[in-house]
Amino acid sequence: MSAAIPYTPAGTVHSADIPFNRRPVSPLKVAATAVGYVIMIVIAAFTLLPFVWMVLSSVKNNNEIFTVPLKWLPDVWHWENYGLIWQKADLLGWTKNTIILAVAVTLLQIVTGSFAAYGFSKIRFAGRDVLFLCYIATMAVPWQSYMIPQFKMLSSWGLSDSLPSIILMQSFSAFGVFMMKQFYDTIPEELSEAARIDGLSEFGIYGRIILPLSGPSIAALGIITFTNAWNEYMQPLIYLRSPELWTIQIGLKTFIGEYSASYDMIMTGSVLSVLPILVVFLFGQKYFIEGIATSGMKG
Template sequence: MRRSEQTVSTVNPSIPFNRQPVSPLKIGGRVIGYASLLVCAAFVLVPFVWMVLSSLKPNNEVFTVPIKVLPSVWHWENYVDIWTKSDMLIWLGNTVFFAVVVTFLQVLTGSFAAYGFSKIRFPGRNVLFMIYVATIAVPWQAYMVPQFKILSAIGLSDSRWSIVLLQAFGAFGVFMMKQFYDTIPEELSEAGRLDGLSEFGIYRRILLPLSGPSIAALGIITFTNTWNDYMGPLIYLRDRSLWTIQIGLKQFISQYDADYAMIMTGSVISVLPILVIFLIGQKQFIEGIATSGMKG
């Protein structure tokens, strides 16, 4: 018997000999956990699926009672007609521009400032960091009016620069990246200084290559917030050629308030880029969120 056990363990040492049976309580807990996840997933997915199916229905079937899940006739032409009935191409172009530029600037400024707070010693560093991070708790509505007056006084209102400058810097990004940089051993920075690297060289050659997941997480969060921003473009962008998709859809809904199928089509188009971005970067996003809170 001992020889046979030794032979089995040699062939496949990963198989335990005395595997304990899984208790019914643990199995029941897993079943309840998976069932809860399925219910939560349904709450998230059902509205989106209903919106997609409604965008393909005839207009009179969107809000029928009883509800018709599938359209009687699939109107794929809705996704062609909306481009002729609205300025969707202009709205998408402006939104992509703002989302990409703001995301790039926030990742750049946030990671660079976080490096200074995390790896450079200077008097009052912790106090300054706490004051800066405390601005997250201040609602934008509290300083919205003076901010608008300042940008209008320097002639940046009703221009792309107003939205870019509004969102190019963010305390949340600094806080998130600093939490990650604190997990990187100080010995790496010291080794870079001994090799003659400047602080910028340490940041660019040592810390940035290690920051992929955190940068991806910050980028996805910033891209999503900028894409969905409504109040900023509503206040600063009065020229129709500068409207984003959120402002454009609001105007489109007011113009075609009874064309529910077309409204659903525009909503689907506005959501799809965010969905694609998240699906592409979800692994890095989860890893970045997890590692940003680790210490040591």
């Protein structure tokens, strides 16, 4: 018996019968794309080369770092520098203090920023827009203008030489409120209204509806806040006078003053201070980009 031939309606055109039709690309567009890639590669190289030089210098002999002409690769790789730095400096204590500050400040800014942003975005009350504009306007006021009154206030509370002083100063962020509000404005109001009709309180709406939808924006705010708190130098310099409370930035500054000629140790300490930020960003870059795209770019 012959195999049954499938029925094909008249006028049917198979995809295999359609000739390959590709739109021509103009040489100008190809050249512009190539130039764009070259520019991005050059910018990336200028950005990464100092960090690459710092990493390579951290495993060099001290005399090889500033040789002329410049030698990128060492003759002997001195990986022991990463063990010596822990013996010559209190790197463990500095790192512990910095982690405590960065994690505490990040969590507090996420909580306070997202909660305040919910109020400004989803709750209607008299003077809401004016109050939001006044709060956001504080970003234009430099910290140096109220640095001395703030120091006197915290000193009168007995917090001048303690980690809670730094945590308290950085617990609130107008930028975090602005960023989270931009994202909350994109969430349909119908979700909140439906929850209110069902009897859910504002705290319930915030915790059970809004926060689960805010993952990318919270991750972006967390990465930005953690990076700023980790790299903060001026506030710990002013408030933390006891060496056992120093952060890694203050500790490295004193280490550089003490070992001003040991450039290999200085580079090693600098690499170790950058690594946590690099790890955090590498693991959270997907959510960071998504959060910026959904909140920070909204007009």
